[in-house]
Amino acid sequence: MASLDISSVLQGGYQHPVSRSWQGRRQLTKSMFMYPLFITDDPDASVLIPSLPGQRRWGVNKLVAFLEPLVKKGLSSVILFGVPLSCTKDGRGGPADDVDGPVIQAIKIIIARFPNLYIACDVCLCEYTDHGHCGILNQDGTINTEPSVERIAEVAVNYAKAGAHCIAPSDMMDGRIKAIKRGLIDAGYGNKVTLMSYSAKFASSLYGPFRDAAGSAPSFGDRKCYQLPPTAKGLARRAILRDVAEGADIIMVKPALPYLDIIADAAELASDHPLACYQVSGEFAMIHAGAAAGVYELRNMAFESVESMVRAGATLILTYFTPEFLDWLS
Numbered sequence: 495m496a497s498l499d500i501s502s503v504l505q506g507g508y509q510h511p512v513s514r515s516w517q518g519r520r521q522l523t524k525s526m527f528m529y530p531l532f533i534t535d536d537p538d539a540s541v542l543i544p545s546l547p548g549q550r551r552w553g554v555n556k557l558v559a560f561l562e563p564l565v566k567k568g569l570s571s572v573i574l575f576g577v578p579l580s581c582t583k584d585g586r587g588g589p590a591d592d593v594d595g596p597v598i599q600a601i602k603i604i605i606a607r608f609p610n611l612y613i614a615c616d617v618c619l620c621e622y623t624d625h626g627h628c629g630i631l632n633q634d635g636t637i638n639t640e641p642s643v644e645r646i647a648e649v650a651v652n653y654a655k656a657g658a659h660c661i662a663p664s665d666m667m668d669g670r671i672k673a674i675k676r677g678l679i680d681a682g683y684g685n686k687v688t689l690m691s692y693s694a695k696f697a698s699s700l701y702g703p704f705r706d707a708a709g710s711a712p713s714f715g716d717r718k719c720y721q722l723p724p725t726a727k728g729l730a731r732r733a734i735l736r737d738v739a740e741g742a743d744i745i746m747v748k749p750a751l752p753y754l755d756i757i758a759d760a761a762e763l764a765s766d767h768p769l770a771c772y773q774v775s776g777e778f779a780m781i782h783a784g785a786a787a788g789v790y791e792l793r794n795m796a797f798e799s800v801e802s803m804v805r806a807g808a809t810l811i812l813t814y815f816t817p818e819f820l821d822w823l824s
């Protein structure tokens with residue numbers, strides 16, 4: 495080995511578990527994990543979602559008992575998704591901000607019991623419209639952007655009024671970040687509520703289990719007109735820059751693992767913003783399926799997946815593995 499250059503000898507730097515841990519620019523911490531929760535309108539629901547291993551649809555009456563041990567283990571943030579199963583849907587997503595609806599009820603219950611738990615709310619109309627699209631439609635079935643954005647901003651402000659700490663619009667409508675930010679400012683929440691934009695949300699095959707969970711497949715067509723094509727690196731970069739300019743406080747990339755290059759781009763383009771990525775339902779289900787098939791150990795693969803996201807530049811990870819990581823990082 496005398497012929498090796500001194501600078502070629504790398505293994506001395508990572509031979510011990512402690513020095514291995516120093517090789518990351520940043521370490522995983524519990525506060526990097528945000529847990530997605532599906533809240534349904536049956537207040538006593540606790541229903542397993544078959545395609546999303548171990549995850550449930552929760553009724554508001556079951557939330558406190560479920561969250562209590564997680565908060566004790568260090569859960570610091572959740573993101574709420576409304577799953578209306580029995581409400582009357584309409585063309586404008588009326589039930590989205592019903593004060594008696596599951597999301598607003600859940601916000602109030604969580605705040606009252608866990609005042610330090612950070613609550614983000616997904617804002618989208620597709621679970622609440624009778625056609626299943628994320629906005630208000632023209633006669634010909636295409637999205638009518640302007641009234642859609644106005645309605646989305648209205649829902650966002652109503653979640654803020656209920657006590658949400660963070661508004662996370664997932665619809666990808668043009669102009670909605672500016673409209674929501676304006677709406678929050680005008681309603682007195684400009685300096686109280688974080689705006690987290692699903693800036694680069696790709697049309698992915700990995701949303702299947704989520705649609706099972708949320709019952710949100712559109713009644714006709716698909717959402718490809720507003721979600722990005724998987725090849726669209728340039729559009730993603732433009733959307734990230736636009737959302738920064740329109741006032742987003744956090745930028746998000748979704749899904750995560752097939753889009754690590756976009757996460758790295760976002761880290762460069764929005765280097766002064768926290769950067770979130772969503773390890774979506776299909777990624778979670780895929781990791782579980784591989785582990786069940788004996789391809790790898792679940793825990794090892796879960797770590798490897800989120801470590802790749804942090805390495806790419808993410809500072810916040812939305813994942814169904816959050817409860818496990820609270821244990822694994824203890």
Ligand SMILES: [Zn+2]
Pocket residue numbers: 618619620621627628664665
């Ligand atoms: Zn939607």
